[in-house]
Every structure is written in structure tokens, then in C-alpha cells.
Amino acid sequence: MSTVQAPIWEFYGGIHLPDHKAESTRRPIAIAPLPHRLVLPLQQHIGEMAEPVVQVGEQVLKGQIVAEARGRVSAPIHATSSGRVVEIGEHRIPHPSGLDAPCVVIETDGEDRWAELPAPWPDYTAHHPDELIERIHWAGIVGLGGATFPTSAKLATGEAKPIHTLILNGAECEPYISCDDMLMRERADRVIAGMQVLLHILGARECLIGIEDNKPEAIAAMRQALDDAGVSQARVVVVPTKYPSGSEKQLIRLLTGHEVPHGGLPADLGLLCQNVATSAAVANAVLDGQPLISRIVTLTGQGISEPQNVEARIGTLVTKLIAFAGGYTPALHRLIVGGPMMGFTLHNDHVPLTKGCNCLLAASAAESPDPPKPAPCIRCGRCADVCPARLLPQQLYWYAHARDFDKVQDYNLFDCIECGCCSHVCPSHIPLVQYYRFAKTEIWNQERERRKSDLARQRHEARLARLERLERERKERLRKKKEALEKKPKGATDDPKKAAIEAAMKRVAAKKAARQEAADGAGVSANTSSED
Amino acid sequence: MEFRPVTSPYLQADYSVSDDMLQVLLALVPGVVALTWFFGWGTLINISIAVTTALLAEAMAVRLRNRPVLPALFDGSALVTGVLLAIALPPTLPWWLTVLGTLFAIIVAKQLYGGLGYNPFNPAMAGYALLLISFPAEMTRWLLPEMLAEHHLGLYDSLRLLFTGQLPAGLNWDAISSATPLDEMRTRLDMNQMIDEIRQSPLWGDFGGRGWEWVGNWFALGGIYLIWRRVITWHIPVSMLLSLLLIAGLFWLIDPNTHPNPAFHLFSGAAIFGAFFIASDPVTASTTPRGKLIYGALIGVLIFIIRSWGSYPDAVAFAVLLMNMAAPTIDYYTQPKVFGSEEAES
Numbered sequence: 001m002s003t004v005q006a007p008i009w010e011f012y013g014g015i016h017l018p019d020h021k022a023e024s025t026r027r028p029i030a031i032a033p034l035p036h037r038l039v040l041p042l043q044q045h046i047g048e049m050a051e052p053v054v055q056v057g058e059q060v061l062k063g064q065i066v067a068e069a070r071g072r073v074s075a076p077i078h079a080t081s082s083g084r085v086v087e088i089g090e091h092r093i094p095h096p097s098g099l100d101a102p103c104v105v106i107e108t109d110g111e112d113r114w115a116e117l118p119a120p121w122p123d124y125t126a127h128h129p130d131e132l133i134e135r136i137h138w139a140g141i142v143g144l145g146g147a148t149f150p151t152s153a154k155l156a157t158g159e160a161k162p163i164h165t166l167i168l169n170g171a172e173c174e175p176y177i178s179c180d181d182m183l184m185r186e187r188a189d190r191v192i193a194g195m196q197v198l199l200h201i202l203g204a205r206e207c208l209i210g211i212e213d214n215k216p217e218a219i220a221a222m223r224q225a226l227d228d229a230g231v232s233q234a235r236v237v238v239v240p241t242k243y244p245s246g247s248e249k250q251l252i253r254l255l256t257g258h259e260v261p262h263g264g265l266p267a268d269l270g271l272l273c274q275n276v277a278t279s280a281a282v283a284n285a286v287l288d289g290q291p292l293i294s295r296i297v298t299l300t301g302q303g304i305s306e307p308q309n310v311e312a313r314i315g316t317l318v319t320k321l322i323a324f325a326g327g328y329t330p331a332l333h334r335l336i337v338g339g340p341m342m343g344f345t346l347h348n349d350h351v352p353l354t355k356g357c358n359c360l361l362a363a364s365a366a367e368s369p370d371p372p373k374p375a376p377c378i379r380c381g382r383c384a385d386v387c388p389a390r391l392l393p394q395q396l397y398w399y400a401h402a403r404d405f406d407k408v409q410d411y412n413l414f415d416c417i418e419c420g421c422c423s424h425v426c427p428s429h430i431p432l433v434q435y436y437r438f439a440k441t442e443i444w445n446q447e448r449e450r451r452k453s454d455l456a457r458q459r460h461e462a463r464l465a466r467l468e469r470l471e472r473e474r475k476e477r478l479r480k481k482k483e484a485l486e487k488k489p490k491g492a493t494d495d496p497k498k499a500a501i502e503a504a505m506k507r508v509a510a511k512k513a514a515r516q517e518a519a520d521g522a523g524v525s526a527n528t529s530s531e532d
Numbered sequence: 533m534e535f536r537p538v539t540s541p542y543l544q545a546d547y548s549v550s551d552d553m554l555q556v557l558l559a560l561v562p563g564v565v566a567l568t569w570f571f572g573w574g575t576l577i578n579i580s581i582a583v584t585t586a587l588l589a590e591a592m593a594v595r596l597r598n599r600p601v602l603p604a605l606f607d608g609s610a611l612v613t614g615v616l617l618a619i620a621l622p623p624t625l626p627w628w629l630t631v632l633g634t635l636f637a638i639i640v641a642k643q644l645y646g647g648l649g650y651n652p653f654n655p656a657m658a659g660y661a662l663l664l665i666s667f668p669a670e671m672t673r674w675l676l677p678e679m680l681a682e683h684h685l686g687l688y689d690s691l692r693l694l695f696t697g698q699l700p701a702g703l704n705w706d707a708i709s710s711a712t713p714l715d716e717m718r719t720r721l722d723m724n725q726m727i728d729e730i731r732q733s734p735l736w737g738d739f740g741g742r743g744w745e746w747v748g749n750w751f752a753l754g755g756i757y758l759i760w761r762r763v764i765t766w767h768i769p770v771s772m773l774l775s776l777l778l779i780a781g782l783f784w785l786i787d788p789n790t791h792p793n794p795a796f797h798l799f800s801g802a803a804i805f806g807a808f809f810i811a812s813d814p815v816t817a818s819t820t821p822r823g824k825l826i827y828g829a830l831i832g833v834l835i836f837i838i839r840s841w842g843s844y845p846d847a848v849a850f851a852v853l854l855m856n857m858a859a860p861t862i863d864y865y866t867q868p869k870v871f872g873s874e875e876a877e878s
Contacts, residue, residue, distance in 0.1 A: 420541030
């Protein structure tokens with residue numbers, strides 16, 4: 001392996017932020033204790049919600065599927081420890097809306113007994129990629145960088161479009177978050193092992209591992225792990241620290257110089273991107289036969305006593321995690337899931353840890369001051385200078401504000417990745433991203449309404465057409481009947497009834513004639529008259 | 533524990549609109565000092581009158597519109613409008629004309645369109661244009677620069693002149709006032725004089741009029757500061773001054789006898805002040821990078837056209853106002869290509 005720095009291609013826009021990673025990287029990754037209660041939301045991924053396959057009261061084992069995936073773009077949910085299902089119902093989940101959603105609640109028995117797991121496949125190369133994808137699907141692995149797209153579905157896109165380069169995303173560009181950093185420092189071998197499995201599945205030639213230059217320990221550990229594993233087709237590429245370098249498209253640009261085509265996928269360029277934590281989860285699933293039941297989460301901010309990274313079971317309540325890290329400090333102002341740029345605030349801390357939750361930021365008022373009252377936009381254009389998608393945020397704001405949803409799409413609203421750079425630099429403190437979310441949701445709603453009304457219209461039109469057709473057919477039948485009636489006098493032989501009558505009349509005539517003959521000749525017999 | 537939900541991002545860069553306005557005011561200091569040095573107290577008095585009027589008018593209009601008054605006053609935009617307009621006014625202008633121009637700028641050009649951020653026209657230039665069209669004589673009566681003047685008006689004399697219209701005893705207008713170099717140039721050109729002939733007058737310095745030519749430098753200094761502090765970008769000032777130089781240079785090359793050299797255009801009138809402080813006003817200018825270049829370049833061309841063949845000696849106000857109208861269209865057709873669109877085309 002060479003330590004020569006690969007070329008880097010700058011991406012447009014972005015901002016430099018104080019990274020605040022040191023607070024949570026002073027301690028090694030801790031293992032959170034097994035909680036008494038595990039709350040497992042059925043929707044922890046993008047796609048169809050999982051379907052529960054256990055009953056209340058049922059005993060479950062660690063690693064047992066409690067909810068099956070519905071379709072390919074979905075993921076199963078596993079019991080993350082052994083115990084008894086005590087409830088299947090609505091429970092608070094970490095979601096911006098603060099609403100409840102269906103969950104399976106397990107009371108743990110403390111034994112933490114494993115279910116029967118599929119066989120470990122240390123010799124994964126002996127298995128067909130489809131088998132491996134199936135295993136990853138079973139393991140319930142989703143994008144652990146926060147996007148939570150089912151990994152098996154993403155890998156399966158490789159079949160239609162050949163992938164030549166795998167990209168491992170270890171950029172972790174948002175301030176405060178350090179779970180990937182710590183994972184790479186402490187478990188680089190797992191990440192590399194997962195990477196080798198992924199390379200085998202995709203049949204990719206090489207792998208580029210992008211890491212921001214503010215993580216020297218992680219970079220060194222990953223390079224060492226590559227050396228140890230003797231992998232020659234992968235290298236660590238150090239990228240400058242600039243938000244949002246960890247966004248898939250921006251990282252691809254940094255590492256390859258290519259921009260993912262507008263409206264396309266990285267696969268169009270022969271690329272596929274996976275988070276480093278996802279890669280480690282793939283190693284667990286394939287090499288050890290273990291499903292995704294835990295993740296590393298960063299607990300940080302001035303609102304928490306002992307900032308650190310912990311590996312915790314999915315379903316552990318946030319309150320338990322906070323308590324494990326020494327509880328809140330009086331400085332606590334708000335609790336954010338994810339980073340300070342793209343995360344969302346929790347309304348309440350009685351929510352479970354989910355697969356996509358990489359960070360809990362207990363921010364103080366100094367770290368995350370309340371937003372000042374927005375002032376009018378003065379069109380200064382700073383937002384456009386920092387927009388990594390090269391949009392015109394202020395025009396988008398203008399039209400979103402005016403609810404001009406056609407115009408807002410003219411200005412490519414749906415290319416917005418909601419990174420928050422525009423809002424960050426806005427001197428008028430306008431919550432720009434919020435306006436874009438609003439516009440997107442409104443457009444989706446309108447689209448749904450339109451589809452619904454389209455469907456209703458089609459149904460109505462189909463009914464009209466059917467009625468018309470029936471009417472036409474009825475008229476057609478009548479017409480035919482009428483024509484047939486009109487034809488009757490001309491062709492008498494056509495009518496079977498008439499023919500029968502005629503035949504009968506002929507027979508009668510013939511008999512009469514015969515009787516006449518008989519009377520004329522041998523006299524009248526007794527039964528001939530009765531025959532008539 | 534319950535928390536109040538707020539939307540992301542939770543990190544805000546540490547500056548605001550009023551910070552920008554303060555930077556602009558700071559950047560104007562060298563130019564205002566230079567104007568005062570060469571032309572006396574008039575500019576400072578004009579600034580005081582205009583700023584007072586602007587703040588009062590802003591407060592009144594915002595109140596009538598049922599909007600919070602204090603935030604509007606503290607954003608500093610009315611202050612900047614007042615100062616920019618006052619800088620453009622001659623140092624002899626009667627006080628009530630300054631008041632009139634400022635009222636028009638704040639109430640009509642800004643607040644009637646919805647206040648800060650919604651005005652399609654640069655308020656200061658709208659006020660200036662109103663005064664220039666309505667009171668051409670008063671608006672073109674400048675003082676002789678410091679090095680040419682035999683009588684200097686003190687603070688008291690200046691105040692008396694502006695507020696009562698009375699000149700100090702023993703002086704008349706001819707002794708102290710002078711047309712602007714741009715005005716002088718076109719008057720003489722209209723009399724079919726050659727450039728060489730015209731420039732023999734003691735009014736002229738190295739590039740433009742004496743005194744005048746140095747004011748531009750001081751404004752440029754402030755403008756460069758604004759670019760350095762990222763309050764404005766380089767696009768508009770550079771493209772505007774460059775296009776003015778290019779087109780003036782072209783005509784000068786064709787006929788140097790009837791067209792003054794390009795440096796004259798650059799260092800006369802409001803070209804430099806306009807490039808850094810007026811045309812670059814973000815509210816009324818184009819905002820896309822390519823749009824800004826086109827916007828600035830067309831202002832430069834319009835300035836040259838109006839100066840050379842129009843009815844008014846200086847043209848920055850009209851050129852800017854005309855291009856204000858074109859800004860939305862320019863923006864629409866110069867949208868940057870979104871991420872990946874070039875890759876998608878190839």
C-alpha cells in the first residue's frame with residue numbers, strides 16, 4: 001500500500017465549521033448496559049414498514065426476527081436481546097414530527113441468549129453474490145450514516161449497472177459526530193473485512209476510502225488495517241475538512257472528479273457508496289452470521305456530563321444512554337438527533353435508539369442558540385456561494401414563500417440535499433431549509449392528490465365508456481333483430497317455425513290424399529279417423 | 533424530559549444584515565473624508581440631513597405598515613440609503629431638496645414596494661434621479677475643489693448657505709461654484725472644442741477634474757475593503773468599470789479629439805463610487821455569478837452611452853436604475869448549472 005496522497009477534486013460551495021469532535025473522542029467506545037426494556041420501531045429504514053411476526057407474550061431470543069421486511073426495499077427488525085414481547089403498538093420514536101409509530105416492545109430477561117443464527121461464512125468468496133445480498137437483507141442492514149436505505153437493495157442495483165469502484169464513506173463531515181471516527185480507530189479491521197465482502201459482491205476493481213483530514217488516528221488505523229489484510233485494490237484518500245464532504249455526491253466528486261449526473265445515481269458512473277459502519281455491519285452479517293442489533297452512537301455536547309461514543313442495542317431508550325454517560329448537565333438546552341447541521345430536535349427523550357441514529361447532541365444554549373427572528377432577504381447571495389448543489393437558494397426561498405411550486409421546481413428544488421449551508425450563512429437568519437422542506441412536502445402532496453384525482457377520473461371515464469359500450473351493444477342487438485324481422489317475408493324457408501308449419505301442412509295434405517285414395521278403394525277403416 | 537422543537541441547522545454564522553450595513557458605512561468613511569477635504573462641509577451636512585430624514589421616514593412608514601419599528605431602524609438600511617444619497621448630492625444643495633430626495637427614496641422607492649429586500653430600484657438612486665430631473669440647476673452646482681478655490685466656506689458659512697441660501701458677504705456664486713468635470717467636458721464638446729483645447733483649463737488634473745479624480749480612489753479603497761470582508765463580491769464593480777474602460781477606450785482610439793480618454797471616464801463623476809456602493813447593492817442587482825458580470829458590464833456601457841450622447845452629464849443613477857429593471861430577467865437566464873447537469877449532458 002502506498003501512502004502517496006491521491007488527487008482530490010474540490011467541490012463547489014460548502015462551509016468550514018468548528019468540528020467539536022475532540023469532546024467525544026477522548027474515551028474509547030463504551031458498551032452500554034443491557035436495558036430492561038427495548039423499544040423496536042418497525043420503521044427504522046427507508047421503504048416499506050416491517051411487519052411484526054411475533055405475538056404479545058411470546059418469548060424471543062437475541063437476533064430473532066420480530067418483524068419481517070415487506071418487499072426488497074425494506075428491512076427486518078431483530079430482537080436485540082432475549083426476553084418477552086410485552087407490547088406491540090404505538091410508541092414515541094425519534095422523528096422530527098414527534099409523533100408515535102408502531103413498535104415492538106421487549107422486556108429483557110437479562111440472559112441475552114442468542115437465537116439460532118445462520119452459519120458464519122468466513123469463506124464468503126465461495127458464495128454467490130446473490131446469496132450474500134440475501135444474507136445482508138436478512139441481517140436488516142441499512143445505511144448507518146443516517147440515510148437508512150436498505151443496504152441489500154442498494155447492492156442489488158449493481159446487477160443492472162456494473163460497479164467498478166466501491167467508495168467507503170468515512171468523511172463524517174458534520175460537527176460533533178465521531179462514531180465513524182471511533183469505529184475506524186478501534187475496529188478498522190472489521191470495516192476492511194466488510195469492504196472485502198462488498199468488493200466481492202459487486203465484482204468491483206477497487207475501493208476508495210474517503211476520510212476527512214481532521215481524523216489522523218482513523219486514517220492511520222485504516223491504512224494499517226489495509227496493510228495487515230494485504231488488500232492492494234483499496235486505498236485511503238484523505239479529503240480536506242469541509243462540510244458537506246460526507247454527502248455521497250460531494251464525496252464522489254472529491255474522490256473521482258466526477259459529478260453524479262443530474263437525476264442519476266452513482267451507479268451510472270460505475271460507483272457505489274457505503275458508510276464505514278455499514279461495511280462493518282456487513283462483515284458481522286456475512287462472516288459471523290449476526291444481524292444488526294447494535295450500533296455505535298456519539299453522545300456529546302455541553303449538555304451531557306461525559307461525552308463519549310457508546311455501542312448500544314437498537315431499541316435502548318435515549319434516557320438510559322444519557323444516564324450511562326453521566327446524565328445531563330445544567331447547560332442542556334436542546335437534544336438533537338444527528339449533527340447540528342442536518343439533525344432534528346427531539347421533543348422528548350423517551351425514544352429508542354434506532355439504526356440511523358449516529359449522534360445524540362445535548363447542546364447548550366451557547367452551542368445552539370435559539371434562532372434570531374428572521375429579517376427580510378437582502379439577496380446578498382451568500383447562500384448561492386455555499387450551496388454544494390449549485391442552486392440559487394434565495395430564488396427557491398422566494399418562490400417557496402410565494403407557494404409558486406412550478407417556479408420552485410424550475411429552480412431545481414429537488415436537487416437540494418438539505419445540508420443547511422444556506423441557512424447557516426444567511427445574514428437575515430431565514431430558516432431556508434425549512435422552506436424547502438415545506439415546498440417539497442407540498443409538491444409531494446399535490447402529486448399524490450393529482451394521482452388520486454387522475455385515478456378517480458380514469459375510473460369515471462372507464463365507467464362512462466363501459467355504459468356507452470353496453471348501450472351500443474344493446475342497440476346493436478336490437479338493430480339486428482329488427483333487420484332480421486324485416487327480412488322475414490322475403491326468404492320464407494329461412495324461418496324454421498314456418499318450415500315446420502309448412503311441413504306439418506304438407507303431411508296433413510298427404511294424409512288427406514291417402515285417405516281419399518283408401519276411401520276410393522278399400523272402404524273406410526275404423527282407426528283412420530282417430531288418427532286425424 | 534420535554535424540549536421545544538426547532539428545525540435544523542442549529543449552527544448559525546455569527547453575522548447579520550446590520551453587520552453588513554455597518555461594514556458599508558465603515559467603507560464609505562475614506563471617500564466621505566476625501567469629499568469633505570476637497571469640497572468642504574457641505575457633504576457632511578447633507579449626510580446629517582439625509583440620515584435624520586431617512587430614519588424618521590423609515591420609522592413612520594414602517595409604523596403605518598404595522599411592522600415592528602425598531603428592527604427596521606436597527607438593520608441600518610435606511611441609514612445607508614441616506615448616506616449614499618447624500619454623498620451623491622452637491623455640497624451646496626438647499627436642505628429641503630435633500631429632505632425631498634430622501635423622503636422619495638425611503639417612502640416611495642423602498643417602503644411602498646414592501647421595505648427592505650423588496651424594492652426593485654436602488655432607493656438612493658431613485659431619490660437622486662428625482663432631484664436631478666426636477667431641479668437640474670441646483671443639482672449640478674458643485675463647488676470648486678480645495679486647490680482651486682480662493683474662498684473656502686467654513687462650517688458656519690456652509691450651514692447658512694444650505695439652510696438659508698445666503699452666501700457669505702462679498703461672495704457670489706460665480707466665485708465659488710463650478711460645474712462638475714463631466715458637465716464641463718460635455719458643454720465644451722458641444723461647443724465643438726477639441727479635447728486638447730478643453731484640457732488646458734486649470735480645472736483638469738491627471739485623469740479627470742482636479743480633486744475629483746482623487747475622491748474615486750478613496751471610494752475604491754472602501755470598496756476593496758467590502759470585497760475583502762465579503763460584504764460584496766468582485767463581479768459587479770470589476771465588470772462595470774472594465775466595460776466602461778473598454779467602451780470608452782474603443783471610442784477614444786477611434787477619435788481621441790472628441791472622446792476623452794478612458795481614465796477620464798473612470799475617475800470622473802460617480803463611476804467608482806457607483807461601482808462599489810450603488811451597482812453592487814444586492815437587493816436590486818443580479819445575484820447569479822454570470823448575471824452579476826452581465827449586469828455590471830451593461831451598467832458600464834449605459835454610463836458611457838448616457839454620458840456621451842444623453843441629456844445629463846452623469847449617468848450612474850440612470851444606468852443603475854435601468855439595469856435594476858433588467859436584473860430579474862438576467863437572473864432567470866443565468867442560473868448556474870446544478871450539480872451533475874454537465875455530466876448528465878455529456
